Each structure stands twice: as C-alpha cells, then as structure tokens.
C-alpha cells in the first residue's frame with residue numbers, strides 16, 4: 001500500500017473529479033445525462049463510499065445504514081423549516097445529527113461482531129423505521145412525510161404545517177408560495193442541484209481516499225484481516241471501529257441531506273431495510289474495500305433502477321422491429337421479463353454473476369483487464385503490486 | 392537479577408480437565424527460560440493466561456511488579472509483553488511490510504490514536520525500522536508480497552519480526568521453529584541469540600531439544616498441568632523424573 005505516492009493519488013483524484021463533473025456530457029449517450037439521475041448517482045455514491053469505510057475496511061457488515069440516511073433527511077428538512085432554505089445549515093446539521101445517532105447505535109452494536117453485529121444494526125434501523133411511523137410522528141409527520149410549508153403568518157401552532165425559517169426572516173428573504181432550496185440564491189434543483197451534489201461527492205471521495213491511505217485506515221484494514229492479532233499487538237480495536245462507524249454514519253447523513261436538498265421531503269421509507277440492503281449491494285457489486293468500487297456500484301444500480309425500469313414493451317418492439325414478427329414477439333416476451341418491473345431480475349442476475357465470477361466486484365474485473373494489458377506491454381516491470389487493488 | 396515475571400498458584404480447568412494445577416514460575420530479567428513438556432501438558436494454556444486470552448480460575452501473575460490478570464490483551468501488550476503464537480497469527484491479506492508497520496504503530500501511537508489524515512507513507516522512520524527488522528529475519532525481498540502466500544516457516548519468522556519491532560520487555564514464543572527446515576531453525580536460533588543481546592527476556596516453549604539446549608539458560612518441565620522440575624539445561628538433562636515424563640517417553 002506504500003506503492004501509491006501522493007502524486008499518483010492526486011492524479012487519480014483529479015481524473016475522478018473531472019469525470020464526475022463531466023458526467024452530464026459523458027453519460028448522455030447512455031441515456032443518463034439528465035440531472036435527476038445524475039443527482040442520484042452522486043448521492044448514493046456518497047452513501048456507498050461512507051458505507052465502504054466501515055464494511056470495506058473493517059469487514060463489519062452493517063445492515064442498518066439506511067437509518068442514518070433517513071435521519072439525515074429529517075434533520076435537513078427540519079433545518080429548512082426552522083432556519084433557512086439555504087442548503088448549507090441543513091447539510092451541516094444533518095451530518096452532525098447522523099454522527100451522534102451513529103455513535104449511539106455503533107456503541108451498542110459494536111459489542112458484537114459478525115452476524116450478531118449485522119443483526120443488531122438491522123434491529124436498530126427497523127426500530128427507527130417503526131418509531132418514525134408511530135411514536136415519533138410529531139417529528140416525522142408519519143406516513144405523509146416531513147415537508148417544507150409556507151411561512152407561518154401569525155402565531156405558530158403546529159411546526160409541521162407552518163414553517164418559521166428564522167435565518168431567512170432575519171435576512172429579509174422574500175418568499176412566494178412554497179419555497180425551494182437554494183445556495184445563496186442559486187436554486188438547488190436541476191443542474192445546479194447536480195453540481196452541488198457532485199461537489200459533495202468529490203469532497204467525500206477525497207476524504208475517503210485520505211482515510212484509506214492513513215494510519216487510521218491501516219488499523220481498520222488490520223481489524224478486517226485479523227482482529228485478534230491486532231489486540232495482542234497492543235491496539236484497542238473498539239474505538240477504531242466506533243470511529244469508522246460514526247464516519248460512515250455521517251456520510252449516510254450527508255447523502256440523506258442531499259436527498260432533501262434535491263427534493264425537500266423526508267419519509268420513513270428511506271430507513272427501510274431494503275434501503276440498507278441496497279447500499280450493501282452497491283458496495284459489493286462495485287468492489288468492497290476499493291475507493292472507486294462503491295461509487296461505481298451505486299451508479300450501476302441507480303442506472304438499472306431508472307433506465308431498465310423505464311423500458312416497456314413498446315420500446316422493445318421498436319428495438320427488435322427488424323426481426324420477423326413471430327421471432328420479434330418471442331424475443332420481446334423474453335426480454336420483457338428483464339425490463340420494466342422486471343429490472344430487479346436483471347440486477348439480481350448481474351449481482352449473482354459478479355459475486356460468483358468476480359468476488360472483488362466490478363473493480364476486480366477492471367483490474368484484471370488492466371493487468372492483461374500491462375502484462376502484454378512489459379514483462380519486466382510486471383511485479384503486479386497488491387496496491388493495484390486499492391484504486 | 393530481578394524477577395520480571397512471577398506466576399503464583401495459577402489454576403485453570405476446562406470442565407473436568409485440570410489444564411493448569413498450582414502453577415508457580417519465576418522468570419529472571421534478561422533470561423531465556425524454556426518451558427518443555429509433552430503434548431497437552433498445558434504450555435500454551437499458560438501463555439494464554441499470561442496474555443489475557445484465557446482467565447485463570449485462581450492465582451496471580453505479576454509482570455515487572457504489575458498485576459496482569461484481568462487486563463485486556465492490548466493493555467498487556469502495551470505493558471511490554473509480545474507473543475508469537477503456536478499457529479501463526481498474522482495479517483494474512485496485508486503485505487509483509489504492513490504486517491510489521493502495524494505493530495510499530497501500536498508501539499509508537501499507543502492503544503488508540505485517531506489519525507485519519509496522516510499518510511502511512513509519511514511515517515518514514517517506522518517504515519525504515521520495519522525494513523530493518525524484515526532484513527534481520529530474512530524476509531526483506533518479499534516485503535510487498537501479500538502474506539497469505541508465505542510458507543508456514545516464513546509466517547513464523549514474520550510473526551517474530553512483528554514482535555521484535557515492538558522491543559518488548561518479555562517475549563513469549565510458542566514453538567517458534569515448528570514447521571521450519573533445519574536451516575531455518577538454525578537461522579532462527581541465531582536470530583534469537585542476537586536479540587538476546589538486546590536484553591529481551593524470553594519464555595520459549597519448544598519441543599525441539601536442539602533449540603532448547605542451544606538457547607535456554609533455565610528450563611522448566613511441565614507435565615499434566617504442573618511443573619515437575621526446574622533447573623539449568625545440565626540439571627534437566629540428568630533429571631530422571633524428566634527422562635520419564637518427557638525425554639524418555641515421547642522422544643524415545
């Protein structure tokens with residue numbers, strides 16, 4: 001892991017940033033060049049990057065990370081209601097609140113490891129989900145979800161339906177109807193919204209890269225490799241694990257806040273176990289323990305979810321129109337199972353194929369291909385270093 | 392010389408099995424103290440009690456005058472006790488260099504230090520030291536290799552390097568040459584002699600009498616959970632009880 005000099009890291013980081021910022025152009029041929037989807041790439045990319053700091057580095061598989069996503073969203077919407085439609089306070093508070101929440105859940109869950117840890121995190125997340133629908137409705141607004149409303153005129157009776165936005169009021173911001181999120185006047189929907197999320201993704205990626213190369217990151221890897229040995233080596237592993245857990249919870253909180261930034265509404269379904277499972281899939285699909293893998297996995301899954309689910313029979317008929325009719329009908333019937341509602345089937349198959357043939361995820365695939373090229377070019381400096389795995 | 396390790400009346404049972412029975416042992420500072428005894432005598436169990444892997448039923452253990460029992464393994468290591476396990480315990484999917492840098496970090500930074508911004512590659516002095524140690528154990532050429540591909544003997548030497556880089560006051564070695572070729576065994580003996588000069592106290596468990604008699608200043612014989620003899624190598628060689636329990640029995 002010393003193979004990567006800080007210069008190589010910078011190049012890697014700059015290439016990544018350039019790609020993220022040019023996604024509107026580069027991904028347009030794939031039909032993904034529109035802001036709603038690209039926002040999701042960035043947001044879930046962040047979610048997965050953070051999840052990977054826990055799962056990829058320490059090997060502790062949390063099955064409840066959606067709870068932090070949900071908490072981040074609620075915290076952000078509350079800040080929109082109470083403080084300002086400016087996204088900065090919302091983002092900062094969401095990250096802090098998610099961090100505190102993660103500290104509490106992590107403190108308890110990390111008393112166990114392996115499957116028991118996973119089950120504890122799952123239990124906490126389901127508990128949060130159910131509380132959001134029951135006891136906590138005064139904060140979450142239950143099934144309706146927490147929404148931004150118009151400014152209160154006259155005395156405030158119910159904060160769920162009347163917003164106060166004290167900061168905006170203090171600065172004399174004028175509102176017409178239900179307000180939209182903004183960054184100092186720039187509306188955070190559409191392309192500006194995407195670029196804000198992209199900036200956060202780039203910052204989050206940079207931090208994850210530094211963590212991965214740091215002393216702290218090395219200890220996390222050692223925990224994954226042989227926690228017992230590490231204990232007999234004089235390391236108190238618990239605070240390391242808790243720190244990793246809190247950091248990954250803060251990433252999830254940031255992702256949740258960004259969901260609220262692009263669409264100021266928070267609902268409990270964001271905390272459901274399927275959402276927790278999704279980030280596990282993203283990370284494993286892309287390559288757990290790698291830097292790029294989680295972002296890639298998030299992109300692939302969101303792409304499938306949005307593009308494949310939008311394909312219907314008509315589109316397929318157009319696509320296969322060149323075939324003779326009976327063949328066309330048969331092909332469309334088969335292909336139809338994999339698109340539209342059936343996109344889960346496609347994703348499931350893809351996931352199975354990856355786990356069976358590329359246990360290291362898509363990144364392993366790329367590295368193998370890269371390895372083939374390198375070997376082809378120069379045999380002598382082919383000391384294929386293990387550091388490649390880290391890209 | 393002063394005693395660095397004092398074990399008093401330690402008992403440990405597994406269900407009905409008495410693995411350790413009224414065990415007493417004093418190890419002098421700077422000595423190489425060998426513990427020998429037939430398979431299942433309780434040698435590894437005793438080490439497990441010392442490093443916090445097992446909790447004895449009764450007894451006390453003092454290390455440099457400080458009580459050891461009841462502490463966490465990481466605390467015991469931070470006190471200055473390092474251990475090589477009977478089956479190598481290393482970081483299998485990290486490189487050799489990482490494997491040695493991690494214990495060095497634990498020594499320098501203490502049990503916990505939150506440094507997510509400091510690059511490992513910036514810690515030049517630790518890396519240099521790690522490379523020196525790898526050179527000492529003859530593994531420097533493989534420093535960037537991932538450990539899972541090492542032979543069992545090499546893993547053992549790596550684990551020894553991981554302990555040595557911490558400059559422990561007391562080094563516990565559980566069969567450090569098992570699985571090694573004759574040549575590697577001799578190299579390890581030389582290495583252990585060399586670090587003996589640095590004043591590290593060693594407790595060494597070993598079946599290989601060649602290793603024991605070339606290194607040990609004192610030998611204690613454990614049989615069925617209790618010490619039956621202790622003395623200099625010459626005294627032990629001539630002791631009929633030992634002949635019967637161990638040398639004569641298992642190695643006839």
Ligand SMILES: Nc1ncnc2c1ncn2[C@@H]1O[C@H](COP(=O)(O)OP(=O)(O)OP(=O)(O)O)[C@@H](O)[C@H]1O
Nearest residue numbers: 405408410428429430431432433434435436437477
């Ligand atoms: N965790 C455990 N649970 C139950 N019994 C155990 C446990 N550890 C050791 N024993 C038993 O205690 C006895 C002593 O075992 P120990 O491993 O200390 O022997 P040893 O002297 O190290 O032997 P060897 O030379 O084979 O390594 C054995 O009978 C063993 O089966």
Ligand SMILES: [Mg+2]
Nearest residue numbers: 434435436477
């Ligand atoms: Mg043993």
